[in-house]
Amino acid sequence: MRRHLTQELHNLIERGRDRQLRLAVTGLSRAGKTAFLTSLVHQLRHAGLEARLDLLRAAREGRLLGAQRVAQPDLGVPRFPYDAAMAALDGTPPQWPAPTRGISELRLTIKHRTRRARGLLGDTATLTLDLIDYPGEWLLDLPLLEHDFLSWCEAQQATLGAERQRLSAAWLQAAGALSPDDTADENHLAEVAAHYATALRASREAGFADLQPGRFLLPGDLEDAPVLQFFPLLDIGEAQRAELEALPGSSVYKTLARRFDHYRRHVVKPFYRDHFRRFDRQIVLVDVLGALNAGPERFEDLSRALGTLMRSFDYGKRSLLNRLFSPRIDRLAIAATKADHVTPEQHPNVVALLEALLAEPLKDLRYADVPVKALSLASVSATEPRDVEHEGRRRAALRGTTLEGEDVLLFPGDVPPRLPAHDFWARQGFAFTAFRPPQRDTAALPHVRMDAALDWLIGDKLT
Amino acid sequence: MRRHLTQELHNLIERGRDRQLRLAVTGLSRAGKTAFLTSLVHQLRHAGLEARLDLLRAAREGRLLGAQRVAQPDLGVPRFPYDAAMAALDGTPPQWPAPTRGISELRLTIKHRTRRARGLLGDTATLTLDLIDYPGEWLLDLPLLEHDFLSWCEAQQATLGAERQRLSAAWLQAAGALSPDDTADENHLAEVAAHYATALRASREAGFADLQPGRFLLPGDLEDAPVLQFFPLLDIGEAQRAELEALPGSSVYKTLARRFDHYRRHVVKPFYRDHFRRFDRQIVLVDVLGALNAGPERFEDLSRALGTLMRSFDYGKRSLLNRLFSPRIDRLAIAATKADHVTPEQHPNVVALLEALLAEPLKDLRYADVPVKALSLASVSATEPRDVEHEGRRRAALRGTTLEGEDVLLFPGDVPPRLPAHDFWARQGFAFTAFRPPQRDTAALPHVRMDAALDWLIGDKLT
Numbered sequence: 001m002r003r004h005l006t007q008e009l010h011n012l013i014e015r016g017r018d019r020q021l022r023l024a025v026t027g028l029s030r031a032g033k034t035a036f037l038t039s040l041v042h043q044l045r046h047a048g049l050e051a052r053l054d055l056l057r058a059a060r061e062g063r064l065l066g067a068q069r070v071a072q073p074d075l076g077v078p079r080f081p082y083d084a085a086m087a088a089l090d091g092t093p094p095q096w097p098a099p100t101r102g103i104s105e106l107r108l109t110i111k112h113r114t115r116r117a118r119g120l121l122g123d124t125a126t127l128t129l130d131l132i133d134y135p136g137e138w139l140l141d142l143p144l145l146e147h148d149f150l151s152w153c154e155a156q157q158a159t160l161g162a163e164r165q166r167l168s169a170a171w172l173q174a175a176g177a178l179s180p181d182d183t184a185d186e187n188h189l190a191e192v193a194a195h196y197a198t199a200l201r202a203s204r205e206a207g208f209a210d211l212q213p214g215r216f217l218l219p220g221d222l223e224d225a226p227v228l229q230f231f232p233l234l235d236i237g238e239a240q241r242a243e244l245e246a247l248p249g250s251s252v253y254k255t256l257a258r259r260f261d262h263y264r265r266h267v268v269k270p271f272y273r274d275h276f277r278r279f280d281r282q283i284v285l286v287d288v289l290g291a292l293n294a295g296p297e298r299f300e301d302l303s304r305a306l307g308t309l310m311r312s313f314d315y316g317k318r319s320l321l322n323r324l325f326s327p328r329i330d331r332l333a334i335a336a337t338k339a340d341h342v343t344p345e346q347h348p349n350v351v352a353l354l355e356a357l358l359a360e361p362l363k364d365l366r367y368a369d370v371p372v373k374a375l376s377l378a379s380v381s382a383t384e385p386r387d388v389e390h391e392g393r394r395r396a397a398l399r400g401t402t403l404e405g406e407d408v409l410l411f412p413g414d415v416p417p418r419l420p421a422h423d424f425w426a427r428q429g430f431a432f433t434a435f436r437p438p439q440r441d442t443a444a445l446p447h448v449r450m451d452a453a454l455d456w457l458i459g460d461k462l463t
Numbered sequence: 464m465r466r467h468l469t470q471e472l473h474n475l476i477e478r479g480r481d482r483q484l485r486l487a488v489t490g491l492s493r494a495g496k497t498a499f500l501t502s503l504v505h506q507l508r509h510a511g512l513e514a515r516l517d518l519l520r521a522a523r524e525g526r527l528l529g530a531q532r533v534a535q536p537d538l539g540v541p542r543f544p545y546d547a548a549m550a551a552l553d554g555t556p557p558q559w560p561a562p563t564r565g566i567s568e569l570r571l572t573i574k575h576r577t578r579r580a581r582g583l584l585g586d587t588a589t590l591t592l593d594l595i596d597y598p599g600e601w602l603l604d605l606p607l608l609e610h611d612f613l614s615w616c617e618a619q620q621a622t623l624g625a626e627r628q629r630l631s632a633a634w635l636q637a638a639g640a641l642s643p644d645d646t647a648d649e650n651h652l653a654e655v656a657a658h659y660a661t662a663l664r665a666s667r668e669a670g671f672a673d674l675q676p677g678r679f680l681l682p683g684d685l686e687d688a689p690v691l692q693f694f695p696l697l698d699i700g701e702a703q704r705a706e707l708e709a710l711p712g713s714s715v716y717k718t719l720a721r722r723f724d725h726y727r728r729h730v731v732k733p734f735y736r737d738h739f740r741r742f743d744r745q746i747v748l749v750d751v752l753g754a755l756n757a758g759p760e761r762f763e764d765l766s767r768a769l770g771t772l773m774r775s776f777d778y779g780k781r782s783l784l785n786r787l788f789s790p791r792i793d794r795l796a797i798a799a800t801k802a803d804h805v806t807p808e809q810h811p812n813v814v815a816l817l818e819a820l821l822a823e824p825l826k827d828l829r830y831a832d833v834p835v836k837a838l839s840l841a842s843v844s845a846t847e848p849r850d851v852e853h854e855g856r857r858r859a860a861l862r863g864t865t866l867e868g869e870d871v872l873l874f875p876g877d878v879p880p881r882l883p884a885h886d887f888w889a890r891q892g893f894a895f896t897a898f899r900p901p902q903r904d905t906a907a908l909p910h911v912r913m914d915a916a917l918d919w920l921i922g923d924k925l926t
Contacts, residue, residue, distance in 0.1 A: 069649065069650065070649065071647060071649045071689070071713075071718060072649070072689060074689075075688065075689045075690040075721070075722055075725040075729075076685065076688050076689075076690050076725065076729055077688055077689075078685070078686060078687035078688045079649070079653065079687050079688070079689065081687065083650065102684065104687070184534060186532065186533065186534045186535070186542070187532070187546065190542065220683065220684040221565065221683040221684045222539065222541070223541060224541035224542050224544065224567070225538065225539050225540055225541045225542070226534070226535060226537075226538045226539075226542065227538040227539050250534075255534060258538070259538055262538040262539065266538075266539055
């Protein structure tokens with residue numbers, strides 16, 4: 001009983017001293033969110049023991065005492081499946097954890113000593129860290145709040161390049177046969193919408209990211225609900241606005257417009273209202289190497305998707321988000337993941353490429369005075385760098401095990417430090433191999449610069 | 464354009480004349496909800512053509528002109544999968560449709576002629592019928608609104624008979640090792656709760672119905688959320704209330720109590736508030752023959768579950784539901800389904816048994832002046848009655864095809880017209896065989912008394 005009372009008092013004091021932080025982790029699917037969060041929890045739990053965290057000042061100074069998982073505050077949000085993820089990484093053979101679906105969270109309490117003048121160690125303090133994992137695809141829905149159905153139709157048509165058109169052939173044919181002034185047949189609309197969702201899924205499978213609406217890819221409880229049964233109409237635009245707006249409520253145009261509007265109000269807004277505006281810090285993970293590997297149309301698509309996604313962090317006073325939800329994120333990290341898939345001397349190029357890819361959004365963020373840092377990292381390093389003799393020269397190489405279990409020594413090639421020009425794609429200068437997680441001999445997960453990311457995201461709260 | 468305008472005006476007038484009806488269909492899992500709704504839509508669409516609907520007055524009088532599916536009003540609710548269900552019934556071989564999960568809906572417009580004096584036909588009129596399908600398990604959560612965590616723990620312990628205890632062995636062992644005043648470990652609670660959910664699922668598989676909380680069986684988007692990670696604590700009761708309430712917030716007892724409370728407020732209440740209070744009519748389907756087949760503990764359990772379920776329709780002025788949500792259901796049907804699985808002369812016994820099973824709730828409903836009718840029906844009749852010579856006597860038998868595809872002629876036995884006494888179970892007087900749906904030669908689904916159900920549920924709106 002005594003122990004409980006102490007704990008309660010302690011919580012009260014902690015809240016009074018503002019020692020709680022909500023850190024959100026996002027990224028488009030396959031960017032590596034689950035591996036990042038798993039490694040983050042793992043590193044903090046092994047801080048002061050096996051974990052190598054020299055770039056995190058509190059750890060370097062020996063002030064990080066450890067971390068514990070405790071009960072999360074939001075009872076209606078799934079728990080982040082840390083144990084299942086660690087079980088996968090500790091399997092024989094080790095496997096990458098299964099991707100999370102939707103939002104999940106986990107609360108840590110981090111115990112540390114405070115800093116004193118002249119390097120003296122101070123009192124013990126506790127930081128309560130809420131980690132929230134959510135699909136970056138949800139942020140791609142932000143523009144829907146600024147669009148109405150007609151302007152969204154126009155905008156979506158612009159994103160359909162040659163390959164997306166090929167992947168969307170069945171939908172394009174079905175939608176092409178519809179006229180905005182047809183009387184809506186709910187069954188038929190459901191069919192065409194199913195073609196649209198299939199096209200979105202096929203595009204995602206093929207590596208595309210700039211896909212709207214985000215929930216079509218992970219419908220959850222809304223599966224088969226009319227709110228997820230809309231799609232852009234083709235070949236309509238502002239020029240026809242008056243004519244379209246005059247159509248009756250039972251028309252295809254008005255029916256789809258109602259569903260679009262319902263989606264904005266009952267799917268997009270609740271995410272920003274109930275979750276997003278409560279985040280203090282955010283890290284966005286980007287699989288820039290994967291996109292580089294996948295060719296020019298997908299790289300261009302990633303660039304567009306990231307531009308859209310980053311707008312959720314642009315807190316210029318006039319921004320839509322600010323007006324609607326007053327979010328409070330005060331520090332942002334953008335990380336290129338899977339840095340272990342290229343040799344270490346290429347890491348600066350990875351960061352430079354990420355910054356080039358995000359040049360426009362980064363300008364906006366700096367103008368809006370949002371502290372932001374770009375870095376490259378590997379949540380769980382699956383390779384070891386090796387210097388090898390090759391055709392008479394010393395070259396940097398990587399040693400790792402492929403997903404199929406083959407031990408290999410690779411030269412992954414050079415990462416361009418700026419947006420690749422036409423001739424890069426023509427030369428196909430970059431070959432990316434997927435590795436399986438390492439067979440570990442020690443308790444700590446090997447990583448690249450997780451400590452640097454932690455220092456930027458929570459370091460100032462550990463002083 | 465002309466057509467649209469006419470439609471809009473028409474809708475306005477219909478709403479003005481109160482010609483909309485929301486009819487809800489529920490039942491415990493495997494009671495036959497999907498088959499019922501599919502047949503209901505099918506019969507109305509074939510009214511005036513092949514469908515046999517003589518017990519529905521409007522059809523008998525030739526005033527039913529047909530029905531069409533139109534866009535449903537609730538965009539966030541999944542559509543009832545009528546086409547998929549019909550495709551299953553029309554398959555080779557025919558199959559029962561896949562059960563629905565969660566809530567779904569479908570809107571029909573029914574065209575009919577109004578009645579005039581001396582049997583003359585009147586004007587054409589339209590009834591807009593919203594059909595809503597939802598799991599009866601959700602109604603079993605109603606008592607949670609009256610309980611707090613402690614009284615719920617006590618009530619749940621009373622439901623654990625010998626067989627439920629056997630099915631819950633792993634959970635009982637895990638929960639038995641917990642003390643209410645332990646400090647809560649979120650991981651451990653998640654594990655024990657997983658055992659509890661597994662025990663509930665195993666109990667349902669074994670034919671039990673009185674299972675709380677209902678969402679543990681169909682978690683949807685709440686999978687892995689702490690709100691679905693509670694369970695009753697054993698061996699606690701009112702006597703310990705003061706002591707338990709004094710425990711700190713971090714104790715097992717208080718943690719589970721918070722989750723229980725969150726479940727009440729954020730899962731149970733929203734269903735009643737957002738859906739239930741908008742229903743005009745309700746039919747509850749009961750697989751009384753299946754329970755009869757499964758033995759005494761399960762029959763007793765069904766009786767208890769139905770007692771709980773029916774309380775959602777008891778609108779006595781002092782009832783909890785009335786105080787909280789002011790529901791408006793003005794007519795109720797209770798139907799024993801799968802009547803085609805016994806010979807026709809047994810049908811009155813099926814209804815008598817259903818009424819005996821529901822004796823207490825029916826008394827309450829009649830006292831509360833809720834019009835209620837008990838009947839037996841088969842949504843899709845899978846058998847044909849035959850008179851056969853057996854051991855020198857003429858006996859009623861059933862001809863049908865088993866799920867395995869074997870054509871059989873059966874004597875299913877007699878249904879007791881009142882609650883079976885001990886000797887009924889000892890004699891094991893009833894043998895229930897599951898049949899596959901019929902291979903149809905005509906367009907209309909064969910049924911038993913679907914027309915009687917329709918007449919009670921919507922007949923008065925077709926005059």
